[in-house]
Amino acid sequence: MVWATWLHRGWQRWQQRRALRRGDPAAIPEPLWQQVLAALPLLQALPAPLQSRLRGLSAAFLARKRFSGAHGLAVDDTMALLVAAQACLPLVYRGLPALAWYEGFVGIVLHPHEVRAPRRLTDEAGVVHEYDEELAGEAMQGGPIVLAWPRVLGAADGEGVGHNLVIxxxxxxIDLRGKPLGQPADGCPPLPRGWLGLAPAAARELWRRELAAAYNIHRQRVVMHEHFGAAAPWLDPYGAxxxxxFFAVSCEAYCVDRARLAAEHPVWTALLDALFAHPQAPDGPDALAAISAAAAP
Ligand SMILES: [Zn+2]
Known part of the structure; x- marks a missing residue:
């Protein structure tokens, strides 16, 4: 009967939506997932249980977000999943509860090319300069997140070392989460309750101190490279x-090559480990001692 078929299809759709929402890995069809894995070498390096967890996270992410294409760009399932899988990579150790870190926005807009954003800058002499800046992506309070689609693919092609636009x-x-409207990102995301066994104020203070320390080291390396012929720092100079x-560039590098970032910035990487709940993150009463040990030469 026609109505029975219609009911059955409705039931199937409802079940699929439910499976996506609760982060069931099987909610992402196998061929689609394989296509995304093939396009992202970064994900191929993950152990199988983490790949499966990322697949489930991506499903739950897709159920919660709304994708759209600007200037007539048609966004298909593969494109949305390519973004979702990279966006969820920093959350893979914390799992589903960490999707709350992205609850401040729903929209993700893909542009067919880099976005021109009007900028206005007053220089030291008081002269106002108006110009257009080419942006590969932009995140703003309340969303949407804007990404230039060719650059999403660029990351997939391994563009640059340690770079990833989506991350x-x-x-x-993640940085903007919970900040009042109009307050810009500052590299200090909200820290999970009981982070490193510290009270909230002490946790924030430790984060700010180590962020400033790592940022200053990176700035010095960039200056030494640009003005004194020293070797280029591995981390993206844009982080200076x-x-x-610096926080955003570090998160890219952390997800792309954590060991290399740890060699460059051991203490800062230990803090990122604790933020993202990496299995090797310092934990328990000795956590701070372990971080200090990482600081030792
Ligand atoms: Zn940025």
């Missing part, structure tokens, strides 16, 4: 432009 913009979203950018 960069979603790191800004502001603490918020």
């Amino acid at each position: 960069h913009e979603f790191a800004h979203a 432009s502001a603490p918020a950018e």
Whole structure:
């Protein structure tokens, strides 16, 4: 009977939506997941249980977010999943509860090319400069997150070393979470309750202190490279432009090559480990001693 078929299809759709929402890995069809894994070498390096967890997280992410394409760009399932899988990568150790870190926005807008954003800058002489800035992506309070689609693919092609546009913009979203409207990202995301066994004020103070220390080391390395012929730092020099950018650039590097970041910035990486609940994150009463040990030469 026609109505029975219609009811059955409705039931199937409802079940699929439910499976997506609760983060069932099987809610992402196998061929689609394989396609995304093939496009993102970064994910191929993950152990199978983490790949499965990322697949479930991506499903739950897709159920909670709304994708749209600007200037006529049609966003298909593969494109949305390519973004979702990269956006969820920093959350893979914390799992589903950490999706709350992205609850401040719903929209994700993909542009067919880099976005031109009008900028206005007053220089030291008081002269106002108006210009257009080419942006590969942008995250703002309340959303949406804007990404240039070719750059999402660029990351998939391994563009640059330690770079990933999607992780960069979603790191800004993590940073902006819970900040009052109009307050810019500053590299200090809200820290989980009981983080490193510290009271909230002490946790924030430790984070700010180590962020400033790592940021200053990076700035010095960039200056030494640009003006004194020293070797280029491994971490993206763009991270030397502001603490918020240092946080975003560090999150990219952390997800792309954690061991290399740890070699460059051991204490800062230990703090990121604790933020993202990496299995090797310092934990318990000895956590701070372990972080101090990482600081030792
Ligand atoms: Zn940025």
